[in-house]
Amino acid sequence: MQQKFALITGCGSGGIGHALSARLRDENIEVISTLLPHESDEHLTSRGVHVVRTDVTKDDSVQELKRFLQKLTGGRLDILINNAGICYTMPATDTKVANVEKMFAVNVFGPMRVVHFLHPMLIEAKGVVVNIGSIGGICPFVYGASYNASKAALHHYGNTLRVEMRPFGVRVVNIISGEVSTNILKSDHGRSLSEDSVYYPMNEAFQAHLHRTPNAITPTQYAEGVVKEILKKSPTAWFWFGASSGTIRMIDALLPRTTWDWLFGRMFNLGQLARPSPSVKLH
Numbered sequence: 001m002q003q004k005f006a007l008i009t010g011c012g013s014g015g016i017g018h019a020l021s022a023r024l025r026d027e028n029i030e031v032i033s034t035l036l037p038h039e040s041d042e043h044l045t046s047r048g049v050h051v052v053r054t055d056v057t058k059d060d061s062v063q064e065l066k067r068f069l070q071k072l073t074g075g076r077l078d079i080l081i082n083n084a085g086i087c088y089t090m091p092a093t094d095t096k097v098a099n100v101e102k103m104f105a106v107n108v109f110g111p112m113r114v115v116h117f118l119h120p121m122l123i124e125a126k127g128v129v130v131n132i133g134s135i136g137g138i139c140p141f142v143y144g145a146s147y148n149a150s151k152a153a154l155h156h157y158g159n160t161l162r163v164e165m166r167p168f169g170v171r172v173v174n175i176i177s178g179e180v181s182t183n184i185l186k187s188d189h190g191r192s193l194s195e196d197s198v199y200y201p202m203n204e205a206f207q208a209h210l211h212r213t214p215n216a217i218t219p220t221q222y223a224e225g226v227v228k229e230i231l232k233k234s235p236t237a238w239f240w241f242g243a244s245s246g247t248i249r250m251i252d253a254l255l256p257r258t259t260w261d262w263l264f265g266r267m268f269n270l271g272q273l274a275r276p277s278p279s280v281k282l283h
Helices: 016-026 059-073 097-107 109-125 145-168 184-188 200-210 219-230 245-254 259-267 270-274
Strands: 005-008 030-035 050-053 079-082 128-132 171-177 238-241
Touching: 005 016, 005 059, 016 030, 016 079, 016 219, 030 059, 050 059, 059 109, 079 109, 097 109, 097 145, 109 128, 109 145, 128 145, 128 219, 145 171, 171 219, 171 245, 200 270, 219 238, 238 245, 245 259, 259 270
Parallel strands: 005 030, 005 079, 030 050, 079 128, 128 171, 171 238
Antiparallel strands: none
16 A cells, blocks of 8 residues: 655644644654744654644745655655644734734645645645634634634635645545634733723733633544544545534524624623723724
8 A cells, every 4th residue: 555645734732733643643644744943843753753844934945845745755745734823813903914914824825835836746646635724714703803814715715726626636625623722822822902992991801811711622632533534535525623613513504694793792791892981092
């Protein structure tokens, strides 16, 4: 049987990429995982995973990754998992576009760049592209306007890519991820709302949200379900998996869009914003 090769981007310790790398190694698949230059790699190398220092926001870095893969695999790639991602949590009206551009560079343009350079290897293997999406790209989770937008963009990029790659025998799977216990929110710790924000009355609740402990599955549980699906001969085009994903799917499919207005309004107590606060300077 021909050796299979899998590439996973964004595999820092304790995250989804780490767990996916370990689970695919359990299937005797040769795994190549990417890390940024400053990240430790012992959690991967100890499992026999190949590590490449790659910045998915830069052409030359991804081209260097391609050269490594061609030498290692002989020019084929069976599995590509676009996992690298960052988070930016902020009310839509307080969003700093520079921060959003940085996030889109990783979450959206990163997968596009990787597919652009590596698609000949995927076609050679008749492989599978897996995009790690999110329920945030489906529902209007409060404080997540820009992150939600990045995941929605990734979903629809993957949707079209699936159609366009079908003639070449390459499958494309969007994973609509529910909540998973990772440290993705760590970069948001310490963030607060400015005093002139219309959301400033919610500042205390906003900071508590950033430090919350979600009711989530573990990365190991997540990897188990995802790997089982993507190794199928005909995986589901949109695979919903993780805490709350089933509920989100049902609400999105069966109820009016404005159901989210009521649901998240109550969940985040947004009604208090309708009461003017003297501490907020309205523009």
